[in-house]
Every structure is written in structure tokens, then in C-alpha cells.
Amino acid sequence: MRESGNGETVYHAKQGPEGSLLTIEDFSLWYSGKQALFDVSMQVEKGFVTALIGPSGCGKSTLLRAINRMNDLIAGLRTRGRILLGDTDIYNPSVDVIALRKAMGMVFQKPNPFPMSIAANVIYPLRVDGVRDKSILRETVERALRQAALWDEVKDRLQDNALGLSGGQQQRLCIARAIAADPDVLLMDEPCSALDPVATGKIEDLIDDLRGRYTIIIVTHNMQQAARVSDNTAFMYLGALIECGETSTIFTNPKVKKTMEYVTGRFG
Amino acid sequence: MSANPKSAADEFDNRVGPPPRRSHAASPQETTEPVRAPEKGEEERPPLTPARKRPYAWDFRAAGEPFVWSMGGALVIGILMIIGFLIFVVYNGILTFYPEPLYVVKLKDNKQIAGEFFRAEVYKLEPEALKGLPENVRKEIADQKGFANRNLYRIGNFDLYNEDFRWTPTHDIVETSTPKDMFFVERVEWGPFIGRITKLDLNGQIIQGSDVNMATLDQAVAQATKRRARIRQIERSEMGEVNHHLEKGRLGLRKVALSRGEESPEYRSAKDEYEAKAEKWRARHEELAREAESIKERDGKYTITLAEVNGQEKQLKLSDIVRLYPANRLTVTEKLHIYLSRWWEFLSQEPREANTEGGVMPAIFGTFCMTALLALAVAPFGVVAALYLREYAKQGRVVSLVRICVNNLAGVPSIVYGIFGLGFFAYLVGGSIDQLFFPERLPSPTFGTGGLLWASLTLALLTVPVVIVATEEALAAVPQSMREGSLACGASKWQTIKHIVLPRAMPGIMTGLILAMARGAQEVAPLMLVGVVKIAPELPIDGIFPYLHLERSFMHLGFHIYDVGFQSRNSEAARPMVYVTTLLLIGMVLALNAASIVVRNRLKKKFLAGHF
Structure with a gap:
């Protein structure tokens, strides 16, 4: 050694x-x-x-x-x-640097969901990218939340404020957000x-x-x-x-x- | 500071001899063999500090009890002063409009006075005044060490007596009674009349005083009030509109004259056009004047004859009466009705009698318009400036300096802002606007003098530090993790600010904005220079294009208090009005502050809900 x-x-x-x-x-x-x-x-x-x-x-x-x-x-x-x-x-x-960050998702130490609805959190990367198509956004919300194993827990309250989730759910939401734009x-x-x-x-x-x-x-x-x-x-x-x-x-x-x-x- | 006296004394002793603690600890090693030789491998340890006498008694100075008491005392004094002031204002303000009984006071010289009891006072008599008094009164006064009592009565009838109030020494009073037939008559002019009704003349139908019943009287007064309103509408709005059109035509003509010259064909054709139009408007003016005249003539036939308490008569047009009531035979319900109708008049009507009577609606309206405009101006400015300072500017010495300057701006005396507003906004900017856009109105200024716009901008300048500081604090309170989260999603800095930082900082920003509005709404000093007037002929919003008249001067509650309380003919008569207006202004500022708390809590709930 x-x-x-x-x-x-x-x-x-x-x-x-x-x-x-x-x-x-x-x-x-x-x-x-x-x-x-x-x-x-x-x-x-x-x-x-x-x-x-x-x-x-x-x-x-x-x-x-x-x-x-x-x-x-x-x-x-x-x-x-x-x-x-x-x-x-x-x-x-x-x-x-902005284009670069779009190719990479990041999850932080402490869950940092934005003070908006669960769905709005997930599609945030698409929104800042200028995606307006409702069907794409809806698909992305479901895909990212399924991938982040959160879909079943939140599918009935997608419009609720994300800050109402538990810490673990918030962190999985942040992961969903990080992978929403397919980095x-x-x-x-x-x-x-x-x-x-x-x-x-x-x-x-x-x-x-x-x-x-x-x-x-x-x-x-x-x-x-x-x-x-x-x-x-x-x-x-x-x-x-x-x-x-x-x-x-x-x-x-x-x-x-x-x-x-x-x-x-x-x-x- | 918390060292106790014992250890301080020890320290003092130490200067002379070796410190007792150390010498005590060291002495066994120096003098005797160590109790136990250190074992192999065991490091030599310093000996334990030996027990020493510690004072366990309660230390008065260390506990800081006196400071706690003085802190609590300071707080209590502050709160008591505020509460006392509020109770004083609220008590006086709330009672002002409640109808008081009318007393008829018979005096020793066989004269009578009638009026509302206002207040009583103990005063010192002059020696000369004492001489003329009867023996028993002199003795009584001597027993009170030369002091006597006197009452202040609000006697009204200013047109007959030349005074509203009269002091009456109690020893001059023979008898006080409250006769049922005394009336309190609020008039459009000359303040209240207090007396009895002798005769009512309703267009030739004459009713003697003793036969007048309240229903007939109330009905007649209501009709007269309608006539007065109609005359007023004709003279103020309809003829005002005609005058406005005439003035507009004249100014249009003058504009042509200024740009083309008075010899030009354009001017001649414009003049012909104007003459034709003016003819029409003048005809309309005549017609309105005739209508008003006819109503006035009819109105003059409805009169009431009143007699003051000593029998002197006075004839009034019914339409000159705002409200009349037999003060001593009112039931509680009737009193409450009068009380509420007075409040309604106060809130919805224009002032009368040099602001000491009537309502404050134009002042409320002016304050409201000014505060709204102020918020419109200060919000974008303050928020944008704070955003740059906090988010974009490189944090360093220059930014710190700017920040200090901004904070200091909040401490500049407000009258200085008033002077700046007058010099810069009104004279420089407004003057230039007049030169450019309203040359036909010169030399009378349009924007080149104080007005609603300049007052709002001046106050916006005054309150912008409040918004900047509040916004900066709100921005600084947005967690860095939020920004990083957004940036990591590929958002640009601007997108991060727009979508994440600003919404999250909104509660703080709104709080700052509302506090700035509250500060602006109560400010008076600078307004006196930039557009507030005692009586504004027109409201800043009306039915004539462009509806919102930013150049007009306006009335303001704060200035109204000053004007009524200190600039009016009779400050005693105006005092109740000052209380009520103060109550209203405090209420408005309180409502704004309460709104800020509600808004902050609402937004907080929205943005900061349930962390874990």
C-alpha cells in the first residue's frame, strides 16, 4: 500500500x-x-x-x-x-454558462424547492428555456415526477405549494426538477x-x-x-x-x- | 462589570503579595514531597485548583435588576404616552358630533344666554372685579383663595353677538334651565343659531312658532336642501363646464395667435370659429344663470324667523339651514340619528365656514389621490434601485457609500424636500412643461406651480429610502439556495430575479411600500410648498377631460388639521373639528399599517409555508 x-x-x-x-x-x-x-x-x-x-x-x-x-x-x-x-x-x-447549466441538473444539500406549485417547480427549467407548449409541459411533469418516484404521492395535488411537502418529498421534487430538462x-x-x-x-x-x-x-x-x-x-x-x-x-x-x-x- | 466585590478585593491584594490562589496551590510541591510520584507514562498534570470560598449570595449589581426595572419603566412610560394620546384624541373625536342639550342661563343683570355647555374652569379674579361683587360671593371667593369658577357656553349667533363663545362666572348665574322649545340651527353661514322659532313662511303659508310641528319643518328643510343643491349644481358644475369650454376656446385662439401671428388667415378663421362657438356657450350661460335665478327667487319665499334667547329676531332662508333640531326634547334615537348624519356629512361633504364646519371629503380625496400617486411613483423607483444595489452592483466601498447615503436621505428634514420639490419639480420641470406645452396659458402657470403631481413626486422622493431599505432587506433575506437552485436549472440572472427572488421578497417589499405610503400620507411640511391649499375649488378628479388633473392644487388632511386648528377665525370653535380630523388621519394611517401587516402575513403564508 x-x-x-x-x-x-x-x-x-x-x-x-x-x-x-x-x-x-x-x-x-x-x-x-x-x-x-x-x-x-x-x-x-x-x-x-x-x-x-x-x-x-x-x-x-x-x-x-x-x-x-x-x-x-x-x-x-x-x-x-x-x-x-x-x-x-x-x-x-x-x-x-446558461446553456451549459441546461445540460446539467443539480441537487443541493438542503431541499430548495421554489415557492410555487409542485408542477411549476418541475417545469421551471423548461419555462426559463422558453417552452410554452402545454402538452409538453404536462408530459414533462409526469415523466420527471415518475422518474423521481414522487408521482404517486403528489399526482392529486400538483397545483399545491411545493413548500407544503415533507423534507424527503421536497428533495425528490428537486431531483425531478433537475432531470426535467433531460440533462x-x-x-x-x-x-x-x-x-x-x-x-x-x-x-x-x-x-x-x-x-x-x-x-x-x-x-x-x-x-x-x-x-x-x-x-x-x-x-x-x-x-x-x-x-x-x-x-x-x-x-x-x-x-x-x-x-x-x-x-x-x-x-x- | 460582573466581577463581584470579593474577587475585586482579592485582585487588589494580589498586587502586594503573591496571588493567594497560586501560592496556596504551589506550596505543597515546594515544601513537601509530592503525595504520589507520577507513574511511568503518565504525564505530569497541574494540580487541581483547591477549593476557595465563593460568595453564593445574590449579587445585586450582577443580576442587573435595576436595569430590568428601568428598561421596563421606559417601555411603560412610552406606551402610556401613546395610549394616553390615542385615548384623548379618540374620546374627544368620538364625542364631538353628539348633540348636547341647550342651557338657558339667567344672569344677575337680568340678561339671558343660551347655548351648549362647553367646559368649566377655575380662574383667578382681578381685585377690581372683586369690588363690585356682593358680600357673600366675595367671602366665598376669599375662602377659595381668590379663585372662582366660570363656565364656557357655546352661544352661537355670531352674526348677532360677534362671538361664538362666552365665559360666565358661576356666581353671576341665577338660574339654569333647559327649555323644550330651544332649537339648535346649523346654518350654511355664520355658524349655528341658537334660539326659538317664531314664524315659518312657506311661500306665503305662515305658521306661527308655537304651531310648527317637526314633520312639516323637516320636510320643508329637506325641500330647501334640494333647491340649494340644484342651485349649486347649476352654478358649480354646469356653468363651470360652460366656462371651461369658453376658456378652452380662448386658449386655443391664443395658441393660434402665438404660433401664426394675429395677422395670419389661420388666426382670422380660428377667431371667427371661436366667436361663433363662444356665442353659443354664452347663450347657454345666460340660460343657466336665468334658471338659477328663478330657483333662487322661489327659494327666497321659504323663510324661517328665529328669535335668540333675549328676543332679538333673525329671518333666514330655509335653504340656508343645514340641520335644525330641538336639542332638549330629543330622544336617544334621534340624537344618534343626528350624530350619524353629522359623521356622514363630515365624511362626504365639502367644508363650510373656512373649514371649521361641514366635511372634509376633498381633504380625504386629496390625501388619497396623493398617496396613490406616491405609491405609483415610489414603488418602481425604489424596487429597481434596490435590485441594482443588491443583485447587480459589485458589493464594495462604492455600494456601501451609496447605501449610507440612501439611509441618510431618510433623515433629511422634510421641509427641505418641499423646497427641492418647489424649486426643481414645480419651477424648473413644471415651468419647462408650461413653456413647451401650454404657452397659451402663460403667464398663469399650469404645471409651473405646486400641484398634485409635484406633491406626489416630492413625497415619493422623501419616502424612496424607506422602500429601498425595505426592498434590500427583503432581497437579502431570500436564501442563496433559492438563487442557486434557479441558476442550476439554467435560468439567467434576470430570470432568477424575476421568477424566484422578487416573488419571494414580495412580502418585505409590500411592507416597505405601505410603510412608505403611511409616512407620505401623514407628511405635511413639504406639501405646504408644493401644492396643498386651504380650500381647493375643484377636486383633482372630475368629469372634464382628462379626468385626472395632475396640475391642480388639492386639500390634505394633515394640512387641514393645521389650518383648522391654527389658522381659523375662532380656534375654540374649530377645536372639535381638529379632534375629528386627527382621529380620521390617525385612523387612515393605522388602516394602512394594518393593511401592511395583513399583506405581509398573507404573502408570507404563500411563500414560506411549512418548512418540514
Whole structure:
């Protein structure tokens, strides 16, 4: 087993049958002069669930938010390296960040449904895209809510305010919203951290259902969760990607000592 | 500050000798062998702090009890002052319109006075005045250390007495009675008449005072009121409309004269046209005047003769009477009816008698129009400015500076805004508008003087900081997660603001807006410069195109209070009116504030319902 700290990533990720969708190449990121990511390189396989794990402050959320450029909101941000979606560098100045975000859905730590009806929440991405066709919108509401395993619970009260749902339902609604516009990538930033175990179980089942249909990247603090839902797992520490590999290997037989210490709960 | 006296004393002692605590702790190690040698591997630990005497008694200063009491006291004083003021205003305002009994007071010099009892007072007599008094009265006054009582009666009949009120020392009163035949007559002019009916002349049908029954009288007064209303309608609206057309024609002609010159053929043809039209309008004017005259002539035949308490007679046209009632034989129901009809008159009629009588409808209307226009102007301005400051501007020193300036703007004395409004809006902007669009009306200004529009804009300027601050706070309170959620859906910043941020901030924005309206509605000082008048001849909205006349001056409740209370002929007579108007204004502002609370709670329920 290797010690960490030589700056290199130990890489043994499982290859997907359809190849990779996202390629991160030597990606570094600074928040107003303070470096948060150090030369991260990895590939995200198409149709796989990729988990990002690591102790607090290791940069996994930063990496996730770099993928749909949510970090752009922060003043004084600087990046180096490339993130390729297909063969487009998303940090290329010619890329429209709004169009980019339309290709990616995102689910946040805390459920953040908008203060409008359940249906209006689901079709929000289509609405801002200018879709006005009633039949398309109605179909989308049903498809997205079915995919998010929420349809049966809310089909009779689609016009009710979304804020009246329970926390777990709200989070599934946010997932429905994230997949309403049929994105290429679904980014999940600790989607279960504000939920109780039952709701967490439902979300995990849902992620399992969505596997194959969407390429999912999930940030989680919960190692069991990562082990349960993901195909590949990336372990990050202090802004660097330490080890990225097949989930079963990472959790049973990691190649780096630091990874083993983390997954066995020695620190974190 | 919470250090107790004991430890403070300890500290003082420490300066001289070694601190007792440390020396006590250290002494065993220094002098004797350690009780137990540290075992292998066990780190040497500092010894436990030995028990020392702690004062467990209640510490007066630390508990802060006096502060709690003074805080509570300050609150209670503040609340008592507000409640006391409100009770005072409400009590006086509510009782103003209730009919009072009429007293006839017989005085020692055999004269009588009649009137409503207004208030009593203790006063100090001059020594000269004392000399003329009988012995027993002097003794009584001497017993009261030179003070005597006097009553104030509202005696009315200003046209006969030249005063509305009279002070009467109680020692001059021989007898007080409430005769059933005394009438309280509210007139269109000269204030109330208090006296008896001697004769009623209904177009030649003469009824003597003792035979007048209330039903006939009420019917006759109602008919007379209709005649008065008809005359008024002819003179004010119908002839007013004719005058408006004549003036419009004249101005149109003048416009042609100004643009083409008086020698041009256009002017000549326009003049011919105008003359033809004017002829028609003048004929109509004549016709209306004749109609009014005939009604007036008929009206003059319906008269009532009244006698004041000492027998002096006065003849009145029935149409000069607003309301009359036999004050001392009213039942409670009748009194309530009069009370309510007075309230109705107050709310729905125009003022009479230099604002001290009648209603305040034009003032309510003016206040309402001004506040509505103010809201229309201030809402978009304030919200847009706050949106830029909070959402788009780069947060830094400049934005902080702007924010401080905005907050300070709210503290500028309102009269300064009035001066600015007069100088900038009325004279500069309004003057330019007059030059450009209404040259034919010059030199009399149209927009170039105070008016509804300029008053509203001035107050909008005054209240825009309130809206900006409230909006900014509301925007800042929208959780970042909402914005991120929207942006992650592929919404642009503007779409996020439009669909997510603004609706979510709406309760706060509405609250700020309504508070700004309440602030604007009660402001008086700047209005005195930019368009409020004592009596506005016309309402800002009427049936003549363009219906809403932004350039007109208007009446305002706040200014009405000032005018009635401090600028009127007889402040004593106006006092009840001041109370009622104050009550009304406080009620309006209260209603606005209550509305803001309701709106906020409603919207809150809509946008912030059930988190988990």
C-alpha cells in the first residue's frame, strides 16, 4: 500500500461500456488567491454513478460546483486546467454558462424547492428555456415526477405549494426538477444530508433507478451511501484527488494508506 | 462589570503579595514531597485548583435588576404616552358630533344666554372685579383663595353677538334651565343659531312658532336642501363646464395667435370659429344663470324667523339651514340619528365656514389621490434601485457609500424636500412643461406651480429610502439556495430575479411600500410648498377631460388639521373639528399599517409555508 503525498492520483476506475462523458484535466482552482483544488484529473464514465468522498473542506463540493460553473457566482475565482464535457472545454470563454447549466441538473444539500406549485417547480427549467407548449409541459411533469418516484404521492395535488411537502418529498421534487430538462449529467451535492434515514433510503433507491439513464456525480459524507450507490468512487483530501477507483476496491482494498484510514473511519 | 466585590478585593491584594490562589496551590510541591510520584507514562498534570470560598449570595449589581426595572419603566412610560394620546384624541373625536342639550342661563343683570355647555374652569379674579361683587360671593371667593369658577357656553349667533363663545362666572348665574322649545340651527353661514322659532313662511303659508310641528319643518328643510343643491349644481358644475369650454376656446385662439401671428388667415378663421362657438356657450350661460335665478327667487319665499334667547329676531332662508333640531326634547334615537348624519356629512361633504364646519371629503380625496400617486411613483423607483444595489452592483466601498447615503436621505428634514420639490419639480420641470406645452396659458402657470403631481413626486422622493431599505432587506433575506437552485436549472440572472427572488421578497417589499405610503400620507411640511391649499375649488378628479388633473392644487388632511386648528377665525370653535380630523388621519394611517401587516402575513403564508 502506498503512502499519499507524492501528488499523484492512484487511478483504477472501472471503464463504462459507453466511454467517459466528462474529462477533468489537471484542474486547479483558487478562491481569491487561496488554492482549493490541486491538479485534479479524472474521468466520469457515462451512465455511471460516481461518488466523491473525503473529509470536510477537501474540495469535493468545489469540484462538483466547478463542473456546472456554479462557482462563477463567487468573486475572485480563478481556474487552471480543463473540464471537458464531450469534447467541449466548459471554461472556454465561448461557452455560454446558461446553456451549459441546461445540460446539467443539480441537487443541493438542503431541499430548495421554489415557492410555487409542485408542477411549476418541475417545469421551471423548461419555462426559463422558453417552452410554452402545454402538452409538453404536462408530459414533462409526469415523466420527471415518475422518474423521481414522487408521482404517486403528489399526482392529486400538483397545483399545491411545493413548500407544503415533507423534507424527503421536497428533495425528490428537486431531483425531478433537475432531470426535467433531460440533462446529460446529474450533480448531487450531499443530497441526503438534511434527511432522515427513511427519506435517505428512498433517495438512494431513486439514484439506483436513475443509474444508466443519467450520468450521476454525487458528493457524500456518508461512506455507506457511497458504497451502496456508486460504481466509481473518488477520494479527495486537502484539495487533491488521492485515489479514484472502482467502489468495491476503494472500500475493501484501497491502494493508498490515506484512503484506507478514511474509509475505515480513522479520521474524517 | 460582573466581577463581584470579593474577587475585586482579592485582585487588589494580589498586587502586594503573591496571588493567594497560586501560592496556596504551589506550596505543597515546594515544601513537601509530592503525595504520589507520577507513574511511568503518565504525564505530569497541574494540580487541581483547591477549593476557595465563593460568595453564593445574590449579587445585586450582577443580576442587573435595576436595569430590568428601568428598561421596563421606559417601555411603560412610552406606551402610556401613546395610549394616553390615542385615548384623548379618540374620546374627544368620538364625542364631538353628539348633540348636547341647550342651557338657558339667567344672569344677575337680568340678561339671558343660551347655548351648549362647553367646559368649566377655575380662574383667578382681578381685585377690581372683586369690588363690585356682593358680600357673600366675595367671602366665598376669599375662602377659595381668590379663585372662582366660570363656565364656557357655546352661544352661537355670531352674526348677532360677534362671538361664538362666552365665559360666565358661576356666581353671576341665577338660574339654569333647559327649555323644550330651544332649537339648535346649523346654518350654511355664520355658524349655528341658537334660539326659538317664531314664524315659518312657506311661500306665503305662515305658521306661527308655537304651531310648527317637526314633520312639516323637516320636510320643508329637506325641500330647501334640494333647491340649494340644484342651485349649486347649476352654478358649480354646469356653468363651470360652460366656462371651461369658453376658456378652452380662448386658449386655443391664443395658441393660434402665438404660433401664426394675429395677422395670419389661420388666426382670422380660428377667431371667427371661436366667436361663433363662444356665442353659443354664452347663450347657454345666460340660460343657466336665468334658471338659477328663478330657483333662487322661489327659494327666497321659504323663510324661517328665529328669535335668540333675549328676543332679538333673525329671518333666514330655509335653504340656508343645514340641520335644525330641538336639542332638549330629543330622544336617544334621534340624537344618534343626528350624530350619524353629522359623521356622514363630515365624511362626504365639502367644508363650510373656512373649514371649521361641514366635511372634509376633498381633504380625504386629496390625501388619497396623493398617496396613490406616491405609491405609483415610489414603488418602481425604489424596487429597481434596490435590485441594482443588491443583485447587480459589485458589493464594495462604492455600494456601501451609496447605501449610507440612501439611509441618510431618510433623515433629511422634510421641509427641505418641499423646497427641492418647489424649486426643481414645480419651477424648473413644471415651468419647462408650461413653456413647451401650454404657452397659451402663460403667464398663469399650469404645471409651473405646486400641484398634485409635484406633491406626489416630492413625497415619493422623501419616502424612496424607506422602500429601498425595505426592498434590500427583503432581497437579502431570500436564501442563496433559492438563487442557486434557479441558476442550476439554467435560468439567467434576470430570470432568477424575476421568477424566484422578487416573488419571494414580495412580502418585505409590500411592507416597505405601505410603510412608505403611511409616512407620505401623514407628511405635511413639504406639501405646504408644493401644492396643498386651504380650500381647493375643484377636486383633482372630475368629469372634464382628462379626468385626472395632475396640475391642480388639492386639500390634505394633515394640512387641514393645521389650518383648522391654527389658522381659523375662532380656534375654540374649530377645536372639535381638529379632534375629528386627527382621529380620521390617525385612523387612515393605522388602516394602512394594518393593511401592511395583513399583506405581509398573507404573502408570507404563500411563500414560506411549512418548512418540514
